[in-house]
Amino acid sequence: MQETTNKPLLSVKNLKKTFGLKTVVNNVSFDVYPGEIITLVGENGAGKSTLKNMLCGLLEPTEGQIFIEGQEVKNINGYEHGISAVHQELSLFGTLTVAENICITQLPGKPGNVNWVEVDNIAQKQLDFLGIDIDTKSLVEDLGTGKQQIVEIAKALLHADKLLILDEPTTSLTAPEREKLFIIMERLKERGVAIIFISHFMDEIYKMGDKYIVLRDGHQVGSGFLKDVPRNDLEEMMVGRTIGESQIDLKPPQEVDAIRVENLSSYDFHDVSFTVKKGEILGIAGLVGAGRTELVEAIFGIRKSKGNIFINDKLVSPVTISKMLENNVSLVTEDRKTNGIFGIRSVRENISAATIESFVNRKIKGFGFRNEEEKTMEVVKDMNVAIPHIQSKIKSLSGGNQQKAIIGRWLSTKPQICILDEPTKGVDIGAKFDIHTMIGELAKQGVAVIVVSSDLPELLQISHRIKVMRTGHMVGEFKREEFNSAKIISMAASSAYEKKE
Amino acid sequence: MKKMFGLILIFAVLSTGSVFANGNKEAAGDKQITIGLSVDQLFESRIATNNGVKAEAAKNGFKVIEVVADGDAQTQNSQIQTLIAQKVDAILVCAVDQNTIETALMKAKKAGITVISYDRDLPGSKSTSASSAPDSISDGLNCGKYVAEAIKGRTDKVVILELLGALNDQNGIDRSKGFNDALKGKNVEIIQMPTDWASDRALAATQNAFQANPNIAAIFAATDTQIPSIETVLTDMGKLKKIGEDGHVIVVGINGSYDGYVSVKNGTADGISVMDCKTIGETAVKLAIKAMKGEAVEKVVVPGNFYTTKNIEANKASIWGAK
Amino acid sequence: MNIIKKYLSKKRWVAIVFATFFLGVILTFVSPVFLKFNNLQSVLVQASVTGIVAVGMTFIILTGGIDISLGAILFFTSALFAKIIVGTGSYIFAFVAAIGSACLLGLLNGFLVNKFKMSPLITTLATYTMYRGMAIHLTSAQNVPVPREFGFIGNGKIAGIPVPIILLFIVFGIGIYLLTKTRFGLYVRAIGNSSQSAIESNLPVKKVTLMVYLIGGFTSAIAALILLARVGGLQSGIGIGVEFTVIAAVVLGGTKLSGGAGTVVGSVIGAIFLVLIDNGLNLMNASPYIYDIVRGAVLLTAVIIDRVSIVRQTKHLLEQKAMRIESSKNI
Known part of the structure; x- marks a missing residue:
């Protein structure tokens, strides 16, 4: 902010990028001054990555101009022009050493005879500059993600020390690692390096950023100083509609048990018992690895387990997927990329996959499907899935839309018991909102819903009850009126885990 | 780069071209007897034997269609099917693998084609009429x-x-x-x-x-x-x-x-x-002629000569x- | 024990050194001839062909590629050389043409892999057939004997050391230098590690890919000359299966088939190891029928070693990840 009187380091004027007929970034203009941190926000698929790639030269803009220190630059070459990006997927080489990684694009000595001593020195200097102590000779694959990210930053800064683009750098970091990164960002800022910081986390955005740029559907819908914009307004700009605090209007559940789990045990969890009533939303909280996913998969019959499961007071035995489907149970799995979607198949096929039997043409058996397209279109509309076409490959959609489509697939089976494992993981605010609304709707219709989530605020918002799991055991239960995030957290992460790191 | 690729392409086209040319050299004359020659793989001694076959065939005015399997039994199998489809009168075969091609050879036999194994005996084969092989x-x-x-x-x-x-x-x-x-x-x-x-x-x-x-x-x-x-x-x-x-x-x-x-x-x-590659090849054709006439034929082994x-x-x- | 395990997973080529040493000890007990200077020298001479091609193959596999056509390039080069030497009698012309064409054929492999983004396995399987076909066409499948004096490359000696061994060590030395001392070597290791990262880091991925396949072709040519000289002439069986022996040597030597990690040293020792197996069986006058069983078992072991180390690494990564998640206190 203090540098606003200087010449801008980078000026972007009316930048536009189209892929085929689709315009991904449209008419974006902004200035970046040395030593400031600009946060670039927007939902998944808003065009942030495309913008980033244009700035560091991986993509060529369709229209518009980029000025660096007042000079227009046509073919941008990140390293040449002092711009570098740390991508979400790190561009490091696991089996090379830290020093080799940092210096790989600019090796000292002759190409035919590299000066390896100097390589070490340069790397050491870079790491010293960042104030981080990492052995330059250790292999990158032996470092944690946090340190790898710092190596990546060191590598990026070696060639481009004017503007650094950080693409969601904190998503895979632990809390201490995150703090370290923020310290480094502060340090760089002091030295006049400009940073474009892409993030989903509002706390971080307000903590670190000076200015903001909001992208929505490729358009720049807002920009300015962060201190001038309240958090809610920023979120609304991103999503394009008003986000209420409590979207879900919870109705008390019916007094009928939909599912009762008794003494369920397996290798990953032990002696788990609970009931869910019709129209009730049960949240299951806990750390990753507490056995929650294993539990719901066991309930759905994917994993073997001991114990009894009653649905509508009738014992289900043996617990198999087909039995569960018969009983109108559905499970939306956590890892949609490997377990949920058929990536290269169309949205239509993905949505109808669980109900395809009902579309089979009865008159001429096995020949074609009736009403499939109409029905799937309805699902798309109900779930508010944004798709170019019903026949588009599902992997071309953003994460949020994929997730909505998958949830739509299972909802079209008209479940009585609906289990959702991390339903909003990796989806943007808008999609999250839609999914929450949909969960609320289900409960209203009398469906018993079980939601496993690592996002505690989410559970607090949507659940009637929260059960806490720790190392395979159910360790506590909170009714809605007792909800207390601090208590839940400490229960989930008890002493047994505090020893490590 | 592109030039080189082009050259190799031309080379490839030329070599396939010459194969086709061999196959179609003589227009299908009426009543001319055609012999299918199914070769396992080309190397010196086999070529010498094949030359014996071709010489004897030429002497009798037969046409020869030669196919080479390059050591691949499946290829040889389909090549024999093709020979059957081309309605050859006899097939001389040197097998890559006896078991793989036996059914194809049976098919040939059923189609009324005389099958003679040459250079390598097919012991116990039901499809071949005889063989001409080195002793x-x-x-x-x-x-x-x-x-x-x-x-x-x-x-x-x-x-x-x-x-x-x-x-x-x-x-x-x-x-x-x-x-x-x-x-x-x-x-x-x-x-x-x-x-x-x-x-x-x-x-x-x-x-x-x-x-x-x-x-x-x-x-x-x-x-x-x-x-x-x-x-x-x-x-x-x-x-x-x-x-x-x-x-x-x-x-x-x-x-x-x-x-x-x-x-x-x-x-x-x-x-x-x-x-005696030449004799082995010639004998194979002679056996085929006999068998086509319906005469009884049996396995012939051609002894070699030891020279010091x-x-x-x-x-x-x-x-x-x-x- | 754990330290050893950890060390082995880092220095993967050490395993083959131990294995070779171990096999050597066994053979010393089994056969009194084994440790004799003449036998060891003969082992090295036998390993020269596989070893030299293995150096080239190491570069290719390190980038995450593979070249099935190296045996065919070897065959083609031998054929071309033999043809030219018989036709013109000019050694210089024959050398230049043979080595040049081998490099070009390797380059073509690299070009196809680059240009059409095809799987290297399928690409080189296709060129394998093509190159062999070209060689057969060139020689009409005839044997071509080469002049006796050319045998010098195969069984001559310089300063008392057989020429194939000298060539093996020269190629070996160049390979080590290229891989460890040069920028190119670092790029090779980097690309096999993650081609995505390599592209984002602006590395000349395509050039390096071309280069490694060219090196593969070049080493095949050197090996071809040795083999041709030792066998005494071109025969249509030359080079069949060489690529598989070579890949086995490279994998035994600790190079990951997926690329990124591996050494030239390991590959050459892997080649020597494979020769020792045959050497041992020969020395023991073993039944001709068990050769393939032993060879197959060893290859299987090599693949399992490769597999196990991948499993171990994945496990290591997962453990790390789990630890991090546990330690992050934010649910």
Whole structure:
């Protein structure tokens, strides 16, 4: 902010990028001054990555101009022009050493005879500059993600020390690692390096950023100083509609048990018992690895387990997927990329996959499907899935839309018991909102819903009850009126885990 | 880059073109008899046999359609199907793998096509009328007898290295059998090494064999194309001596290639049993003619001739490899 | 024990050194001839062909590629050389043409892999067939004997050392230098590690890919000359299966088939190891029928070693990840 009187380091004027007929970034203009941190926000698929790639030269803009220190630059070459990006997927080489990684694009000595001593020195200097102590000779694959990210930053800064683009750098970091990164960002800022910081986390955005740029559907819908914009307004700009605090209007559940789990045990969890009533939303909280996913998969019959499961007071035995489907149970799995979607198949096929039997043409058996397209279109509309076409490959959609489509697939089976494992993981605010609304709707219709989530605020918002799991055991239960995030957290992460790191 | 790619492309097109040209050279004349020649793989001795087939076929005014399977049994299978579809009158086949092509050959038989195996017998096959193959046992015997004769005066146990062909090839098995039969009861120790007909493996095997048994007195190569490799090792060891010189290692082989011919001529090798490729090929066609006429035919084996340094030059004309 | 395990997973080529040493000890007991100077020298001579091609193949596999056609290039080069030497008698012309064409054929492999983004396995399987076909066409499947004096490359000696061994060590030395001392070497290791990262880091991925396939072709040519000289002439069986022996040597030597990690040293020792197996069987006068069984078992072991180390690494990564998640106190 203090540098606003200087010449801008980078000026972007009316930048536009189209892929085929689709315009991904449209008419974006902004200035970046040395030593400031600009946060670039927007939902998944808003065009942030495309913008980033244009700035560091991986993509060529369709229209518009980029000025660096007042000079227009046509073919941008990140390293040449002092711009570098740390991508979400790190561009490091696991089996090379830290020093080799940092210096790989600019090796000292002759190409035919590299000066390896100097390589070490340069790397050491870079790491010293960042104030981080990492052995330059250790292999990158032996470092944690946090340190790898710092190596990546060191590598990026070696060639481009004017503007650094950080693409969601904190998503895979632990809390201490995150703090370290923020310290480094502060340090760089002091030295006049400009940073474009892409993030989903509002706390971080307000903590670190000076200015903001909001992208929505490729358009720049807002920009300015962060201190001038309240958090809610920023979120609304991103999503394009008003986000209420409590979207879900919870109705008390019916007094009928939909599912009762008794003494369920397996290798990953032990002696788990609970009931869910019709129209009730049960949240299951806990750390990753507490056995929650294993539990719901066991309930759905994917994993073997001991114990009894009653649905509508009738014992289900043996617990198999087909039995569960018969009983109108559905499970939306956590890892949609490997377990949920058929990536290269169309949205239509993905949505109808669980109900395809009902579309089979009865008159001429096995020949074609009736009403499939109409029905799937309805699902798309109900779930508010944004798709170019019903026949588009599902992997071309953003994460949020994929997730909505998958949830739509299972909802079209008209479940009585609906289990959702991390339903909003990796989806943007808008999609999250839609999914929450949909969960609320289900409960209203009398469906018993079980939601496993690592996002505690989410559970607090949507659940009637929260059960806490720790190392395979159910360790506590909170009714809605007792909800207390601090208590839940400490229960989930008890002493047994505090020893490590 | 592009130019090179283009050149190779042209090369490829030209080579396929010439294959087609061979196949369609003569327009389908009426009543002309066509023989399908299904070859397992092309190498020198096979080509010599094929030339015998073609010469005999030309003499009779037959047309020959030649297909080569490049050592792939499945390819040969489909090639035979194609020959059937082309309505050839007879198929001469040298099998890559008997089992894989047996059904195709049965199909040919049912279609009224005469099937003759050549150069390699198909033992127990129900589809073939007859075969024309080298007499591998007698070839092996020739070599064994020579070695037995050469070591007659020795009282100590004589160590002999035998370089085997492919372990699953009838010709290889028979050559070994013949050789060993000739030396049965003699005071010898025969060390067998597998080579799969490959010279590089023969080379390594010979090298290792000499390390383990420095006193090897004779070497029998299932194919004389391995003789240069043997000589390489003998040179390495300083043992390459001509016949009659002190410390000469006896070298014999079967085939009749140029390599074998030269070595025997020079006296670094003692003798080779030369396959009569031409006769084998001609016989195959003659058998086919007979069978097509409905006459009874049976398996024919063509014995080879054993030539030593003394008489090899005089018989040069009958050695298929000596050009 | 754990330290050893950890060390082995880092220095993967050490395993083959131990294995070779171990095999050597066994053979010393089994056969009195084994440790003799002559036998060891003969082992090295035999390993020269596989070893030299293995150096080239190491570069290719390190980038995450593979070249099935190297045996065919070897065959083609031998054929071309033999043809030219018999036709013109000019050694210089024959050398230049043979080595040049091998490099070009390797380059073509690299070009196809680059240009059409095809799987290297399928691409080189296709060129394998093509190159062999070209060689057969060139020679009409005839054997072509080469002049006796050319045998010098195969069994001559310089300063008492057999020429194939000298060539093996020269190629070996160049390979080590290229891989460890040069920028190119670092790029090779980097690309096999992650081609995505390599592109983002602006590395000349395509050039390096071309180069490694060219090196593969070049080493095949050197090996071809040795083999041709030792066998004494061109025969249609030359080079069949060489690529598989070579890949086995490279994998035994600790190079990951997926690329990124591996050494030239390991590959050459892997080649020597494979020769020792045959050498041992020969020295023991073993039955001809068990050769393939032993060879197959060893290859299987090699693949399992490769597999196990991948499993171990994945496990290591997962453990790390789990620890991090546990330690992050934010649910």
